[in-house]
Amino acid sequence: MRTRIAGLGVSVPDNVVANDDLTQWMETSDEWIRQRTGIEQRRHIAEDTGASDLGEKAALAAMNEAGVEPGDIDLIVFATLSPDYEFPASACLLQKALGCRPIPAFDVRNQCSGFVYGLSVVDAYIRNGRAKTALLVGGEVHSSALDFTTRGRDISVLFGDGAGAVVLTATGDDDCGILSTHLHAEGKYAEKLWLPAVGSRDWPNLTEEMLDGDVPPLYPHMEGRYVFKHAVTRFPEVIREALDANGKTLDDLDLLVPHQANLRISQFVAGELGLDENRVFNNIQKYGNTTACSIPLALYEAREAGKLEDGKLVCLAAFGAGFTWASALLRWG
Amino acid sequence: MDSLVPRVIGFGIDEGDRSIDNAALASEIGCSIDDVAGFGVDRRHRAARGEGPSDLACRAAKKALSAAGLEAGEIDLIIFATLRPDVMFPGSACYLQDKLGARTIGALDVRGQCTGFLTGWEIATHFLRAGMHRKILLAAADVHTSGLDYSPTGLPLTALLGDGAAALVLDAEGDDDVLSTTVRMDGTGFDAFWCELPACRRRPRITREQIRAGKHHFLVDPDRIRQIGTERLPQAVDEALESAGVGRDDIARFYVSHLYPEVEDAVVESLGVADRAPTGRREGTVVSGSLPMAFLRDLESGVVEAGQMVCLASAGSGASWGASVTRAPGAGR
Numbered sequence: 001m002r003t004r005i006a007g008l009g010v011s012v013p014d015n016v017v018a019n020d021d022l023t024q025w026m027e028t029s030d031e032w033i034r035q036r037t038g039i040e041q042r043r044h045i046a047e048d049t050g051a052s053d054l055g056e057k058a059a060l061a062a063m064n065e066a067g068v069e070p071g072d073i074d075l076i077v078f079a080t081l082s083p084d085y086e087f088p089a090s091a092c093l094l095q096k097a098l099g100c101r102p103i104p105a106f107d108v109r110n111q112c113s114g115f116v117y118g119l120s121v122v123d124a125y126i127r128n129g130r131a132k133t134a135l136l137v138g139g140e141v142h143s144s145a146l147d148f149t150t151r152g153r154d155i156s157v158l159f160g161d162g163a164g165a166v167v168l169t170a171t172g173d174d175d176c177g178i179l180s181t182h183l184h185a186e187g188k189y190a191e192k193l194w195l196p197a198v199g200s201r202d203w204p205n206l207t208e209e210m211l212d213g214d215v216p217p218l219y220p221h222m223e224g225r226y227v228f229k230h231a232v233t234r235f236p237e238v239i240r241e242a243l244d245a246n247g248k249t250l251d252d253l254d255l256l257v258p259h260q261a262n263l264r265i266s267q268f269v270a271g272e273l274g275l276d277e278n279r280v281f282n283n284i285q286k287y288g289n290t291t292a293c294s295i296p297l298a299l300y301e302a303r304e305a306g307k308l309e310d311g312k313l314v315c316l317a318a319f320g321a322g323f324t325w326a327s328a329l330l331r332w333g
Numbered sequence: 334m335d336s337l338v339p340r341v342i343g344f345g346i347d348e349g350d351r352s353i354d355n356a357a358l359a360s361e362i363g364c365s366i367d368d369v370a371g372f373g374v375d376r377r378h379r380a381a382r383g384e385g386p387s388d389l390a391c392r393a394a395k396k397a398l399s400a401a402g403l404e405a406g407e408i409d410l411i412i413f414a415t416l417r418p419d420v421m422f423p424g425s426a427c428y429l430q431d432k433l434g435a436r437t438i439g440a441l442d443v444r445g446q447c448t449g450f451l452t453g454w455e456i457a458t459h460f461l462r463a464g465m466h467r468k469i470l471l472a473a474a475d476v477h478t479s480g481l482d483y484s485p486t487g488l489p490l491t492a493l494l495g496d497g498a499a500a501l502v503l504d505a506e507g508d509d510d511v512l513s514t515t516v517r518m519d520g521t522g523f524d525a526f527w528c529e530l531p532a533c534r535r536r537p538r539i540t541r542e543q544i545r546a547g548k549h550h551f552l553v554d555p556d557r558i559r560q561i562g563t564e565r566l567p568q569a570v571d572e573a574l575e576s577a578g579v580g581r582d583d584i585a586r587f588y589v590s591h592l593y594p595e596v597e598d599a600v601v602e603s604l605g606v607a608d609r610a611p612t613g614r615r616e617g618t619v620v621s622g623s624l625p626m627a628f629l630r631d632l633e634s635g636v637v638e639a640g641q642m643v644c645l646a647s648a649g650s651g652a653s654w655g656a657s658v659t660r661a662p663g664a665g666r
Contacts, residue, residue, distance in 0.1 A: 044510035045437030045536070048534055048535050049538060050532075050533065050534030051495055051534070052534075053534070064527075078386070082533035083424045083444075083533060084532060084533060084534040085523075085527060085528060085532065085534070086417070086528035087416055087417070087444065087446055087527055087528050087532075088446050088520075088650050088651045088653070089446065091650070092518050092520035092523050092652075093334060093520050093523060094520070094547055096519075096520025102450065102517035102519045103518065104455070104516045104518065105518035105520070105651075106445040106449075106516075106518070107445075108416075108441065108443060108444075109422065109423075110423075111441070120465070121456055123465075124460045127462075127465075128458075128459045130459060141533050143536070144532075144536045144537060145533065145538055146532050162361055181465070182439075183438075183440055183441065184437045184438065184441025185427050185430055185437065185440035186437050187423070187427035187428050187429070187430045187432075190381050190420075190423050190427045190428055190431065194420055194422060194423060195422050196421065197420070197421060197531075198480070199385060200386060200417040200419060200475070200477070200479050201383065201386050201419040201420060201476070201479070202382065203382050203479040204551075205479055206480070207530075208543070211544075221535065227521050237593050263380070272495075286486050321423045322423040323422065323427075324427065324439075324440065
């Protein structure tokens with residue numbers, strides 16, 4: 001039994017925030033952002049909105065495409081680092097919003113690798129016959145925790161909000177759907193890209209002081225150089241691992257859809273692997289880094305652009321906070 | 334390929350640094366001992382300052398690995414279930430991976446609240462059966478005490494909750510499969526036991542005023558959460574038994590876990606299995622850890638023997654409920 005994508009949907013907030021818009025809050029420039037990251041604009045929620053709200057819209061679109069009703073869904077996995085509430089999981093809220101019957105519904109918290117980790121988990125359920133019609137959502141509302149000041153600009157310029165959803169179903173075709181997934185992490189670098197608060201390691205978990213200071217614990221922090229250096233090593237490694245595991249070569253690969261962290265990382269990786277721009281899809285220019293949403297959003301637009309046809313060999317790859325990294329090799333269709 | 338059958342080959346427990354009894358807790362809160370004692374819990378374990386779930390899980394995991402006769406480097410995936418990890422992101426699985434020195438294996442963080450352990454357990458069994466991973470370390474741990482409201486308004490949670498960790502090493506070379514696992518979520522009960530703030534769906538996620546007013550603490554509706562337990566735990570047990578094709582009489586021991594010890598006892602009574610279940614729990618609830626800790630303690634002390642069929646069940650925040658029917662492992666003390 002294999003897992004295939006039966007439906008794919010996305011939802012991004014209407015509110016477009018261009019690079020120039022950010023200059024009203026922080027010292028930065030459109031040129032600097034484009035040059036360093038490739039990002040031109042991103043979407044931010046304009047009123048209180050949860051990852052599960054964006055996820056609901058994306059899920060309904062995916063379900064519509066797959067021709068499934070909420071009552072057909074038998075598993076919800078929600079990948080996010082920005083859940084609606086501290087707990088319970090955004091998957092619970094999505095289950096409620098969609099009106100699904102009681103089913104397994106939980107969050108996967110694996111940052112930029114969350115969607116691919118989530119895909120691996122759902123694949124395990126489907127292969128074991130434990131789910132037949134699963135919903136995997138990658139959704140983020142970053143903008144509520146971005147430090148829109150010069151102090152926070154390194155991170156704030158990068159991230160955007162959005163959700164992507166796939167309906168995953170079982171197929172008996174052995175050369176269709178998810179061929180394999182590969183999951184990795186290196187916790188040694190946990191604090192090179194992290195959000196300290198609110199965590200249970202601190203006593204107490206939350207104080208007013210955590211909103212203040214040069215490096216406030218309630219805002220995310222990143223050592224960009226470390227992230228870049230490790231990303232450009234691990235991306236090619238995990239892509240090759242996926243190909244090798246299936247007896248495929250880079251020549252067999254029709255399309256690489258990388259997590260959209262930074263256009264320069266994608267370009268570096270493509271160069272490393274000898275993939276020309278026709279075989280790598282990027283849309284970070286329009287959305288910024290949407291973390292768990294980035295891969296389904298890229299898949300959606302790659303499909304719109306005619307890059308995804310039945311039978312194509314597609315590799316999804318991600319790298320991010322943890323550090324975590326992961327890949328999935330799919331036969332589209 | 335021979336059939337892949339998940340089994341537990343090692344396990345360990347950690348109870349943190351010390352135990353806080355009712356007198357000590359009442360003194361910390363500034364209330365009477367009776368105020369604290371009324372919830373049925375006499376002592377709650379407390380981690381050392383600065384320790385998060387990954388620290389307790391690390392000690393438990395080392396015992397588990399030692400019992401399994403394995404080095405950390407021989408594991409190929411870590412799954413971590415916790416209510417609130419060491420830091421907001423990345424998750425405790427990454428921190429545990431680093432603490433164990435476990436190469437660059439995958440580190441999956443799942444958030445399933447009161448059914449977090451059963452969710453991680455189910456994911457592990459699916460991965461193993463599908464041949465997607467060969468040796469998995471499953472950790473279920475919480476440090477609650479660092480984040481509670483130690484004023485009188487913090488009751489009952491300060492009285493009920495404690496810290497702890499359970500770790501299990503699983504491989505796919507078993508003889509008797511885990512007979513069934515079922516986990517369900519009904520998001521309409523999301524606010525029976527939850528924590529709203531900081532909320533990624535709100536802008537800002539939290540304010541100074543809200544922190545000062547203690548709005549960031551866990552919230553529980555005692556009547557609703559107890560009702561969820563009494564109603565759903567028997568359903569979970571019955572579903573797991575039916576799915577396993579066995580009856581209550583086939584089960585040597587039942588483990589029922591809920592925030593309130595009185596609910597555990599009432600459910601065990603209503604199922605007619607009080608003679609075959611631990612009752613009268615006086616120790617604080619570890620949301621993710623209590624269920625495996627109760628089972629593993631009985632394994633360690635020989636109350637449950639290898640090969641005996643057991644039923645593990647939990648319910649609570651989400652609202653979630655779940656159960657698993659499995660045979661007690663042999664080795665691994």
